[in-house]
Amino acid sequence: QVQLQESGPGLVKPSETLSLTCTVSGGSISGYYWSWIRQSPGKGLEWIGHIYYSGTTKSNPPLKSRVTLSVDMSKNQFSLKLRSVTAADTAVYYCARDAGDEGKDFWGQGTLVTVSS
Amino acid sequence: QSVLTQPPSASGTPGQGVTISCSGSSSNIGNNYVYWYQQLPGTAPKLLISRNSQRPSGVPDRFSGSKSGTSASLAISGLRSEDEADYYCAAWADSLSGSSYVFGTGTRVTVL
Numbered sequence: 641q642v643q644l645q646e647s648g649p650g651l652v653k654p655s656e657t658l659s660l661t662c663t664v665s666g667g668s669i670s671g672y673y674w675s676w677i678r679q680s681p682g683k684g685l686e687w688i689g690h691i692y693y694s695g696t697t698k699s700n701p702p703l704k705s706r707v708t709l710s711v712d713m714s715k716n717q718f719s720l721k722l723r724s725v726t727a728a729d730t731a732v733y734y735c736a737r738d739a740g741d742e743g744k745d746f747w748g749q750g751t752l753v754t755v756s757s
Numbered sequence: 758q759s760v761l762t763q764p765p766s767a768s769g770t771p772g773q774g775v776t777i778s779c780s781g782s783s784s785n786i787g788n789n790y791v792y793w794y795q796q797l798p799g800t801a802p803k804l805l806i807s808r809n810s811q812r813p814s815g816v817p818d819r820f821s822g823s824k825s826g827t828s829a830s831l832a833i834s835g836l837r838s839e840d841e842a843d844y845y846c847a848a849w850a851d852s853l854s855g856s857s858y859v860f861g862t863g864t865r866v867t868v869l
Contacts, residue, residue, distance in 0.1 A: 749800075
């Protein structure tokens with residue numbers, strides 16, 4: 641069974657960079673897209689972007705200028721960097737496996753990131 | 758602001774059926790697959806329906822999805838207390854600034 645686990649700082653200062661890593665276990669990163677999704681407190685879901693195991697990326701247009709996605713196949717991990725954060729970026733951040741037309745079939749438990757000084 | 762519109766809430770008694778709608782446009786639902794996700798309180802979303810109407814392994818057949826034109830629906834039959842959750846539709850959306858994966862506004866299902 642594929643499992644995903646997010647890791648990274650739970651508190652980031654305004655204007656700094658949010659950095660998260662998702663570790664995949666029980667399966668290989670190869671052959672799939674890997675997504676980041678976030679959920680602001682009490683709000684709905686927002687797709688941030690995805691990265692193919694080969695390194696090709698796509699990001700949500702409103703966030704594209706601030707997002708960097710990367711993958712490390714040797715560690716079976718992929719990562720998110722979100723620059724110049726504000727309080728509006730406070731959210732639970734989820735990583736998920738994107739099985740193409742089959743949908744986002746495995747999710748991490750999520751990690752809360754708070755942007756505050 | 759999401760481009761996929763869902764009713765904020767739906768409810769039913771145990772054993773009843775509930776249907777949740779998801780309204781979009783030709784740039785999203787009209788030309789792409791629809792997905793449904795279930796989010797139980799305090800947990801991560803779970804894929805419930807893929808490719809408009811396909812249930813992943815392990816999803817009870819009480820859940821069914823359909824799509825017609827620029828709208829989609831999720832039907833839950835034989836409502837159970839454990840179905841109390843938030844439900845989100847999702848689809849790829851095409852725009853001038855590029856494509857993106859969009860989620861619906863979400864529907865909270867309450868079992869009375």
